[in-house]
Amino acid sequence: MNIHEYQAKDIFRRFGIPVPPGDVATTPDEAERIARAYGTGVVVKAQVHAGGRGKAGGVKLARTPADARAAAQQIIGMQIKGLTVPKVLVTPAADIASEAYAGIIVDRASKRAVYMVSPAGGIDIEEVAATMPDKIMRLPVDPRYGLLPFEASRLGFFLYMDNAKLAREAAKIMRQLWQAFTASGGSLAEINPLVVTTGGDLLALDAKMVIDDNELDRHPDIAALRDETAEDPSEVAARRANLTFIKLDGNVGCVVNGAGLAMATMDLVKYYGGEPANFLDIGGSSNPEKVVNALRIITRDPNVKAILFNIFGGITRTDDVANGIVAATRDTPLTIPMVIRLTGTNEEIAVQILQQHGFSAMTDMDDAVQKAVRLATGGKAA
Amino acid sequence: MSIFIDRNTKLVVQGITGRDGSFHAKQMLEYGTCVVAGVTPGKGGQKFENKVPVFDTVADAVAATGANTSVIYVPPPFAADAMMEAADAGISLVVCITEGVPVLDMTRVYPYVQDRKARLIGPNCPGLITPGVSKVGIIPGRICTAGNVGVVSRSGTLTYEVVYQLTRAGIGQTTCVGIGGDPINGTNFIECLQAFEADPDTKAVAMMGEIGGTDEQQAAEFVRAHMSKPVVGFIAGQTAPPGRRMGHAGAIISGSAGTAAEKLDAFKAAGMGVAQRPADFVTLLHERL
Structure with missing residues (x-):
């Protein structure tokens, strides 16, 4: 789960990491009021779950409260990478002497949480890794001990090798970041940039955290930070229905059980000259209600010209899926063609149910995908 | 021949009385897998399907039955502990079916299982099958x-x-x-x-x-x-x-x-x-x- 910068800063603050003050505005009025209260120049920052905010014009410096209002006017409601910006963070502008990077990621190769720090901050860390690998220190953390003080110290001195005071302060921030990361069930925590102000203080000027979805049950306070106004509405609806859904740009709507098969189905749509409209996994234990919700979400997308079911019944009972299809189309008959492929558990019953209601079912995945692509493109492809 | 599971596989099912565990334990029995024990804390002493003894701990199950392989169907918050319990009890092949185990839990489980020389498969996996011989998983x-x-x-x-x-x-x-x-x-x-x-x-x-x-x-x-x-x-x-x-x-x-x-x-x-x-x-x- 993504959380906003201001939410990540709240968490950091709780663990003692120095963060600049800031308040959230959902209207230009509020932004102006907040800027006036600070009485200094402010930065107005889009709160949106997408990278590249600055480049997209989502971060603006405002010298006066009126400027802050104008900036908020421009930013709130703008689209960044397909997502609408619901709110802005208004925060006093800082005088920056230098910028560094500090982050924790979960590294698949070492199977550990790994610190990455770099004195070259404020820019894309992947770019630093590619162009100046000696400017990055990577430090895997042994989960049995957590970040040890000497390790924190190594990170601190790597960042500020010629300034012992800053190095020690940075080491303290590294330890606090470990606490914030583990206590929140994070899969990523990032300070970019970590700045030294012209006054000589360290400050986490920007904050990013990603929370492991599998930790949310353990951390109800963190789960409550979810901002549905910042998410794609169809993905919100899918999550509520316990479906995994990702919208894409094509016109073949896909309903599949299992993530790997769902991806392979999308790929096969492309292979036969079509474009998938979505990734949708109805999961293992099927019930008819899930299928009803899946069809509702997919048919909401006006781009979808044909629907493709690809169900391989293992734990999933194909008769449950058939009943779901019947139930969903009884209330609202489909206006676009549908191709159903199912095989596996209770296949005979499923086929019978579908036939009784005027549907037919296929058993071969390639045949079904080709047919769906043909229907979606009006016979032009495959 | 086969890899990892064969005729000598003696399986303990962790979470055998749960919804998923009981369903798949039955399927594995029907397939011919040698299911020697189940584990559900607090249900030790019961019999699953009138034949498979249930124990409170994996250590008890291993001591009583000589189980050498474990399959885990316990809910995500407890799955990490279940994997470590199996490895600590001397199980040499631990198969975790559970989906949704927190990744930071896995950073702890992995070295723990390695230290005890157990092989872990999963989590979030369908398990394995040697056709006609043994099936461990789903x-x-x-x-x-x-x-x-x-x-x-x-x-x-x-x-x-x-x-x-x-x-x-x-x-x-x-x-x-x-x-x-x-x-x-x-x-x-x-x-x-x-x-x-x-x-x-x-x-x-x-x-x-x-x-x-x-x-x-x-x-x-x-x-x-x-x-x-x-x-x-x-x-x-x-x-x-x-x-x-x-x-x-x-x-x-x-x-x-x-x-x-x-x-x-x-x-x-x-x-x-x-x-x-x-x-x-x-x-x-x-x-x-």
């Missing part, structure tokens, strides 16, 4: 048939799809292993390939990867350097957008790393057969057997 037995192709995959239903197509085409399997779709898991592709290379009955391997991480690239390098048997590979997620988690926690392209194209290139460079779609496994394996 792979439907009727789609498999005994033969000489080893199957290893990060996915569940995609594995079923491929195995089903192989079986229909008359290509049987030695063992099918689902290693799971999480970013941190136990046994990886390379360890499975190593085992298939060493298994005299396996003549070729079908490998199904997906986007995210670098396991497939490393596996390809292993194939190039160390395998005499032909390997055919497939990568799911060629149409997946970057930065989005495609269902599996581990199926995500981070920045520009972990794309299907990069993995398929690694397969080609290693001289592997490359299946563009699941159906290609049949033709590519026929050519190589």
Whole structure:
């Protein structure tokens, strides 16, 4: 789960990491009021779950409260990478002497949480890794001990090798970041940039955290930070229905059980000259209600010209899926063609149910995908 | 022959009285798996299906039955503990089916299991099956048939799809292993390939990867350097957008790393057969057997 910068800063603050003050505005009025209260120049920052905010014009410096209002006017409601910006963070502008990077990621190769720090901050860390690998220190953390003080110290001195005071302060921030990361069930925590102000203080000027979805049950306070106004509405609806859904740009709507098969189905749509409209996994234990919700979400997308079911019944009972299809189309008959492929558990019953209601079912995945692509493109492809 | 499970597999089912655990324990019994024990804390002393003794702890189950393999169906918050309990009790093969185990839990589980010399498969995996002999997990037995192709995959239903197509085409399997779709898991592709290379009955391997991480690239390098048997590979997620988690926690392209194209290139460079779609496994394996 993504959380906003201001939410990540709240968490950091709780663990003692120095963060600049800031308040959230959902209207230009509020932004102006907040800027006036600070009485200094402010930065107005889009709160949106997408990278590249600055480049997209989502971060603006405002010298006066009126400027802050104008900036908020421009930013709130703008689209960044397909997502609408619901709110802005208004925060006093800082005088920056230098910028560094500090982050924790979960590294698949070492199977550990790994610190990455770099004195070259404020820019894309992947770019630093590619162009100046000696400017990055990577430090895997042994989960049995957590970040040890000497390790924190190594990170601190790597960042500020010629300034012992800053190095020690940075080491303290590294330890606090470990606490914030583990206590929140994070899969990523990032300070970019970590700045030294012209006054000589360290400050986490920007904050990013990603929370492991599998930790949310353990951390109800963190789960409550979810901002549905910042998410794609169809993905919100899918999550509520316990479906995994990702919208894409094509016109073949896909309903599949299992993530790997769902991806392979999308790929096969492309292979036969079509474009998938979505990734949708109805999961293992099927019930008819899930299928009803899946069809509702997919048919909401006006781009979808044909629907493709690809169900391989293992734990999933194909008769449950058939009943779901019947139930969903009884209330609202489909206006676009549908191709159903199912095989596996209770296949005979499923086929019978579908036939009784005027549907037919296929058993071969390639045949079904080709047919769906043909229907979606009006016979032009495959 | 087979890898990891065979006639000597003596299985303990952790979470045997739960909804998923009891359903699949029955299926495994029906398949002929030697299920010697179940574990559910607080239900020790009961009998599952009037024949399988239930214990409070894995240690008790091992002491009483000599179980050497465990399969875990406990809910996500308790799965990490269950994996560690099994390893600590001396189980040598721990298979965790549970989906939704927190990744930071797995950073602790992995070294713990390694220290105790246990092999972990999963979590978030369908388990494994040696057709006609033993099934540990949830792979439907009727789609498999005994033969000489080893199957290893990060996915569940995609594995079923491929195995089903192989079986229909008359290509049987030695063992099918689902290693799971999480970013941190136990046994990886390379360890499975190593085992298939060493298994005299396996003549070729079908490998199904997906986007995210670098396991497939490393596996390809292993194939190039160390395998005499032909390997055919497939990568799911060629149409997946970057930065989005495609269902599996581990199926995500981070920045520009972990794309299907990069993995398929690694397969080609290693001289592997490359299946563009699941159906290609049949033709590519026929050519190589």
